[in-house]
Amino acid sequence: MNQPASAYFIEDRHDPNETHTLAVLVQNEPGVLARVIGLFSGRGYNIESLTVSETESQKHLSRITIVTTGTPMVIEQIKHQLDRMIPVYRVVDMTQTKRSIERELAMVKVRGEGEHRVEALRLADAFRARVIDATTESFVFEITGNTDKINQFIDLMRPLGLVEVSRTGVAAIGRGPEGM
8 A cells, every 4th residue: 555755645736837928127227137037047947038128218117028938836936026126117927918919030041052042032932031131152031920930930941051040039019009
């Protein structure tokens, strides 16, 4: 007969990991980004994407957009810990609002000749990517869209001679007339 290892019957929880996009409005001052990143690294949370820019220069405010993955409990913990930080004014889970637009920009360099060049141009057209640089040996495409679209484009370019990729990270904004 199997005996439990503990006097307490603790239910095993296997909550699935979820990906969330968090928009964080902060005071634009030295060290704020380091403190926000420190919160993630100090607790072993992963950052999938990070975008930072000053959004209101008159008020000295910056917006940090973070894409992170974790269980629902971990995501809630991250939001609460961010909310408690001193230079943080607001934390919005763009994924939970279900009323947001997310985009990313990537520059994709592809080297190729003959049929590979033609196929790369055909795929770029299908994905609405623009040619922003071209030589006789290579192209640089600019593509904008959600992360899945960009990943799919990159995967299709691999066998055609993918050389290099540079990505901006996710930018997100809520739909409708209200601000953050």
